[in-house]
Amino acid sequence: MTRTPVNVTVTGAAGQIGYALLFRIASGHLLGADVPVKLRLLEIPQGMKAAQGTAMELDDCAFPLLKGIDIFDDPNQGFDGANVALLVGARPRTAGMERGDLLSANGGIFKPQGAAINAHAADDIKVLVVGNPANTNALIAQAAAPDVPAERFTAMTRLDHNRAITQLAQKTGSDVTDIKRLTIWGNHSATQYPDIFHAEIAGKNAAEVVNDQEWLADTFIPTVAKRGAAIIEARGASSAASAANAAIDHVHTWVNGTAAGDWTSMGIPSDGSYGVPEGIISSFPVTTKDGKYEIVQGLDINEFSRKRIDASVAELVEERDAVRALGLI
Numbered sequence: 001m002t003r004t005p006v007n008v009t010v011t012g013a014a015g016q017i018g019y020a021l022l023f024r025i026a027s028g029h030l031l032g033a034d035v036p037v038k039l040r041l042l043e044i045p046q047g048m049k050a051a052q053g054t055a056m057e058l059d060d061c062a063f064p065l066l067k068g069i070d071i072f073d074d075p076n077q078g079f080d081g082a083n084v085a086l087l088v089g090a091r092p093r094t095a096g097m098e099r100g101d102l103l104s105a106n107g108g109i110f111k112p113q114g115a116a117i118n119a120h121a122a123d124d125i126k127v128l129v130v131g132n133p134a135n136t137n138a139l140i141a142q143a144a145a146p147d148v149p150a151e152r153f154t155a156m157t158r159l160d161h162n163r164a165i166t167q168l169a170q171k172t173g174s175d176v177t178d179i180k181r182l183t184i185w186g187n188h189s190a191t192q193y194p195d196i197f198h199a200e201i202a203g204k205n206a207a208e209v210v211n212d213q214e215w216l217a218d219t220f221i222p223t224v225a226k227r228g229a230a231i232i233e234a235r236g237a238s239s240a241a242s243a244a245n246a247a248i249d250h251v252h253t254w255v256n257g258t259a260a261g262d263w264t265s266m267g268i269p270s271d272g273s274y275g276v277p278e279g280i281i282s283s284f285p286v287t288t289k290d291g292k293y294e295i296v297q298g299l300d301i302n303e304f305s306r307k308r309i310d311a312s313v314a315e316l317v318e319e320r321d322a323v324r325a326l327g328l329i
């Protein structure tokens with residue numbers, strides 16, 4: 001049976017993450033090795049020529065699953081019929097820019113994109129926001145799309161999740177595949193909290209295996225939370241291939257499910273679980289099945305974790321209040 005191609009819209013397609021992402025979507029890593037895709041690339045007018053160049057290279061790969069590429073500079077066209085939308089393009093912070101300016105500039109991108117998704121995307125649209133500040137940009141887009149179920153808007157903390165797995169594996173001399181049930185809580189920012197108290201390493205409690213509170217507080221958490229800045233310092237540019245890889249992982253897991261006994265981390269609208277105010281887009285431990293996710297319930301949150309989750313959530317509440325004051329939500 002021939003499957004209908006899935007329409008995947010990627011914004012910021014001519015950027016560095018776009019360049020690392022599009023070839024993997026086209027080769028079947030986003031949705032599955034048997035799922036044909038049509039790419040819809042969305043750029044700003046200045047990015048159109050470079051996006052066309054990337055599309056030429058995609059053509060030159062003769063990917064069996066790639067059934068079409070269209071390029072737009074109008075969100076209403078870019079999101080038309082989209083089943084999956086990866087919102088990567090964003091306004092980066094530049095020298096002298098205050099946080100309010102950054103939120104306002106991104107509001108100018110994510111509000112119209114949310115409205116275009118609301119008006120034109122397919123009924124089963126799933127949205128992943130990668131562009132920073134990812135959680136709050138996702139909130140802005142979601143608020144502009146009242147007819148789309150709120151839970152379809154998610155923000156990426158999978159890169160943080162993957163970073164934390166490797167740091168833990170390297171510390172304990174284990175394999176990344178031995179590590180399960182790790183959680184990123186809160187914001188994709190330096191306040192995020194990577195939690196190993198419920199994680200397992202080859203079936204044993206990770207915090208007990210590590211048994212080094214000082215390493216946890218003074219090395220592990222800051223290393224994971226500040227990894228983005230460390231990459232920028234080392235590479236002279238922000239993470240791109242690892243961010244693209246995490247976007248692939250996020251959507252693949254959302255669509256295809258978490259493995260039995262494991263979970264992942266996703267930025268999702270809070271339902272009030274774990275004391276996170278309803279509606280803000282915060283990272284939680286989630287399981288996924290049949291294209292839907294659920295927050296893992298019933299985890300005991302110790303005092304060490306509570307303090308850190310609360311701090312990151314407080315930052316998200318501040319960001320929400322700031323975009324509310326700007327009339328963006």
Ligand SMILES: NC(=O)c1ccc[n+]([C@@H]2O[C@H](COP(=O)([O-])OP(=O)(O)OC[C@H]3O[C@@H](n4cnc5c(N)ncnc54)[C@H](O)[C@@H]3O)[C@@H](O)[C@H]2O)c1
Nearest residue numbers: 012014015016017042043044047089090130131132159243
């Ligand atoms: N959540 C995460 O874990 C994570 C990780 C890494 C990077 N990021 C963020 O991802 C974003 C993209 O990073 P990058 O390195 O690809 O940046 P980049 O500057 O290389 O590319 C961004 C692209 O977006 C385009 N763009 C800007 N406004 C647009 C709009 N309104 N519509 C469509 N396209 C638009 C630009 O023309 C550019 O081509 C940044 O905000 C970055 O901070 C997030």
Ligand SMILES: O=C(O)C[C@H](O)C(=O)O
Nearest residue numbers: 132227228229231238239
């Ligand atoms: O773009 C950034 O500021 C960093 C990025 O979010 C990352 O985590 O690598």
